[in-house]
Amino acid sequence: MAYYKAVDLKRKQFWRYVENSGVLDMLMKVLVALYEEPEKPTSTLDFLKHHLVAATPENPEIELLRLELTEMKEKYETNVEENKKLKAKLAQYEPPQEEKHAE
Incomplete structure (x- = not known):
């Protein structure tokens, strides 16, 4: 019984972490965009990758490194x-x- 409580506690901590870090919101936005897409893409995974990369803010350090x-x-x-x-x-x-x- 204690094992199940430990697993349940870990699961709750993980979901709190995902919610607080903004990952859950980002995933929901991308999934909503996929749902609202009039013509569904042939590769859902490519759609998700493209939209997740496009949604991430550009880090100023990355631009400096590119230069x-x-x-x-x-x-x-x-x-x-x-x-x-x-x-x-x-x-x-x-x-x-x-x-x-x-x-």
Whole structure:
């Protein structure tokens, strides 16, 4: 009997957590949107994923990280180009591989 009370208590705590964190409201909104959809989507799971992602507020840190990623990609491309140019320049001054082995 004590086992059932412990399970019931855990279940109630979980539902309180889900309600207080806003997950339940978010799920209900998405399910209502699905219900009100005039033409039901072929993939319900994709519909839910799309609407849940669209409903989450954008974190300012995420936007900063996206900008930083874009800058790093640009720097990377610049460095790759510079590396190619420097290798070509270096190749002009180095003797060919066959001459190195002959020495």
